[in-house]
């Protein structure tokens with residue numbers, strides 16, 4: 001069913017047209033499909049249809065952003081009504097206030113919140129807030145964690161053995177071109193779940209570090225969960241040195257009503273959001289303790305930051321977010337969580353039976369297919385060209401079996417899915433793995 005691979009397919013024609021006007025034929029940098037990408041024309045519930053009319057089960061949900069799948073009726077109604085009233089204004093709207101209230105009520109570390117347009121922007125706002133509040137310049141982040149494409153965080157999320165340095169003192173390595181060298185060296189890189197190294201490195205740089213940026217459940221790292229007590233330990237160490245903790249919950253907010261901090265603890269000073277809180281529309285948000293959030297208040301007497309955004313808190317994204325989060329009661333979260341556990345169990349079983357190396361990581365509605373021999377304990381365990389090559393082959397075979405996941409194996413469930421779709425996914429994976437073995441005599 002990979003019709004897009006045929007040279008005369010509609011996707012091939014679109015790609016030819018696209019390549020002359022868009023570098024690489026696509027603006028979706030994290031979705032590179034070779035020899036050519038496919039183009040999607042519609043989505044409904046948990047299915048998407050490509051330009052050649054092939055329908056697939058969508059377990060990518062736009063990189064985890066759509067928790068109710070596509071064309072969710074309450075979002076369509078809320079957004080349509082909002083469009084009738086206007087799509088963007090110079091002043092704030094009641095929808096902004098309502099979404100702020102909803103998130104503040106649900107997330108323990110958020111007394112106040114401010115909206116932007118993307119997760120990248122949310123992280124950028126949080127870092128600036130931490131710098132303004134502490135008067136310090138440097139930030140620390142964990143090796144292997146992705147936080148968007150802002151200069152300070154495009155460091156060591158894709159580093160490799162040639163440059164990553166000792167495991168207990170990771171080097172700061174640029175993960176993109178275009179990052180000034182001085183910005184790279186300013187970032188302190190920490191090894192995830194390693195208490196001794198984290199304590200030692202933070203103590204060494206304690207007077208320079210404004211904040212530690214933490215994704216409590218990092219997709220790029222392979223969804224390695226925080227070790228028992230690690231986040232609370234981090235909180236104690238940072239507090240002792242006057243360092244703030246920023247939780248990046250752009251993806252991990254999917255693990256439950258109160259996000260990852262509700263599940264794993266950690267008491268962050270600031271939290272960043274994106275993806276599901278916009279109900280399918282562009283969004284980002286930075287929330288946190290009122291004392292720190294005061295830096296965003298133009299009337300504040302203390303340190304302040306200048307931050308704008310023509311489309312920040314636009315009422316279309318706010319309405320879609322309200323309709324999305326409003327439809328997620330505890331029963332919906334519990335159902336997603338149970339389906340996620342069943343999916344991960346089923347996928348791990350078919351992987352084991354197939355003999356193809358691979359494990360499924362994740363929590364609640366999130367999963368990551370990682371084609372490694374064992375469950376990773378650190379980011380470095382996930383870095384292996386053979387793992388990536390197996391994932392690329394599985395991705396293509398899954399597409400052929402009419403299932404869409406992220407090219408790196410990231411995926412998630414949506415509320416329109418049920419047990420039938422979980423079974424469909426598991427048996428499609430079983431067939432995809434069998435086809436992979438057939439391709440190369442099994443590896």
Ligand SMILES: Cc1ncc(COP(=O)(O)O)c(C=O)c1O
Pocket residue numbers: 063118119120121123146147148149215219248249250251274275283
């Ligand atoms: C943990 C995390 N933080 C930040 C971002 C950046 O969000 P956006 O792509 O909306 O800029 C992402 C994007 O995938 C992410 O996974």
